[in-house]
Amino acid sequence: MTSSPAAPGTRLASRLGFSDRVFLGTAGRRVARAIEEGLDLVEAGLADELKFADPVVDAAARYLYEAGGKRIRPVLTVLTAQLGEGTTPAVIDIAKALELTHLGSLYHDDVMDGADKRRGVPAAHEVWGNNVAILTGDILFSRASQLMSRYGDRAMRLQADTFERLVMGQLHETIGAQPGDDPIEFYLQVLADKTGSLIAAATQGGVIFSKAPSEYEEPLRVYGEKVGVAFQLLDDVIDLSSDPDRTGKVPGTDLRAGVPTMPSLLLTQGETADAALAARIDDGVARIADGADPAVLDGALAELRDHRATQATLELARTWTADAIAALAPLPKGTVREALTRFAENLADRSS
Template identity: 70%
Template sequence: MSPSASSSRIAGKLGLTDRIFAGTKARKLLSTVEAGLEEVDRTLARELRSADAIADAAGRYLYEAGGKRVRPMLALLTAQLGDGATEAVIQGATALEMTHLGSLYHDDVMDAADRRRGVPSAHAVWGNSVAILTGDLLFSRASVLMSRLGDDAIRLQADTFERLVLGQLHETVGPEEGADRVAFSLQVLSDKTGSLIAASAQAGAIFSGAPAEYEQPLITFGEKAGVAFQLMDDVIDLSDDPGETGKVPGTDLRAGVPTMPYLILDQRTDAGAIALRERIDAGVARIADGADPSILDDDIAALRDHDATEATRLLAEQWAAEAIAALAPLPDGPVREALTRFAQAVADRSS
């Protein structure tokens, strides 16, 4: 795969080429990041291969389906605050992307998602057990990669993986009676999505030898940008354009996963909001009992047009603004500008 091909997957979703890497200095930075992404892709392709036929096919399945490569891109970007795309940066970025890939196999099983990245989900092809074990295999290989980089890398991987698991656990169990469900969901997003994006931004600084005082701002930036990213994913999940999501509209809701537009709808007390929520709840229950998921088509469309979805978009913009504010301790220059534009692009995706 050429560097332009690997970067185009990001540009196509987030508009990085035109919106983030704008200007002469930023174009030079883009070229550097593209070269690093090409190296990450080569490393991923190599590390995902296995002598076992099933492990090889299943392990490479979602990688070969595409993806935005947001996490390695951030690591390569923040590495420019130090010595650039060192071998350690490439290894760390690869391990974190592999961790992300592993989480997708598990997420799709738990959410009963039929599609991922425009193709049938792994569990739809091989069954739940193979999909779960494939995710486990990717997690283990990511840990092996990190172990080559020393104790700090092992700790980063372990802490991030713990938060991923806790986020999924809390999402599965749900909030305690009387808890603020929006606040609870934001914490889940911080753990499930924000932690891995934060780790990627931090990894670029750690493994490139950047000044230690940059790490905490990058952690805060990554976590808040990650939450903004997931909030917009909740908006995009309702999109009626299959090319935008690679999934049918409302996949998460149909599987009983309460996304942020639904949670904000649940806070509304007007008759229309209450009626829509009740119809969605009834439809989810019927789907769980075996009904065709298409019974929710009209209600998914109604939620997409409801102001609860617009409120979710505004919440994403708020978290993106907080991410940008966290960058204040970083030096002025193309890296900080690109990170700022990244956060802006995350909250301004189409839906």
């Protein structure tokens, strides 16, 4: 007995984290079918772009791609393209380029953060070493630029501006807030640069390269950036999860590596301040840096997981989500706007 094919929109809704009722009706099913066909083209294209003659490069470049991922950035590019001419060859290439940029950034981030795992598998630098992991990320950035170069100055500007923000976000995260910086605002800007900029490029790219009305570009840029910040704030909550099978990472990976997260920053702020817990975390981070077992932070991180600072982080993420949805007001009512709204609304489910 063979199973029936999934209804148009079921697979797409699953990727975005909501039920497929958004894609009911003739128009909704048509949009869903166009998006899913486009995503199949993106997936096949990525597999081709990640083939290299050199066996080491070939294995390393495909490593995180084959480890999985929901391809949220291509989904958003192809989804917003339905506001214009739909899934054109240009839209497919832009979606591939932005996903390659995202993949390349993961190789670099894991080296800089000293992450042990990514997507449930050992981080690339744990397999091939730091140098190969960094150079693999560089190769993926190069492939992304090659794709973008097919579409002229506008595409290259989108890529260059986004890449600059990715690097600036990582740089600022590395050097930390400086005297006179508000630590919370500084951190939010890091998230906007490191995560929001690439999601914003995805939502913008679908509009620009499907030749959708230009008045949709800025609202979707704002939407993408705010969704990206909300997404990362929720990752800060998930980073404290005690279930590594769900997160694909060791609990508290960022904090153990000395990378601040919003819950830890809020331990020094206002109503969520807890100087004693903040001091225990700082002491544990320093001891890990001196070679202690990372487990020295287990108790403090378990306490932080249930702390009001983590709840405040979740509430802040919901505020950014609401602002992202509000930015969609200029878009026409219909399947695309509703799907973007549902995607933002369901972000919070990642932390529950």
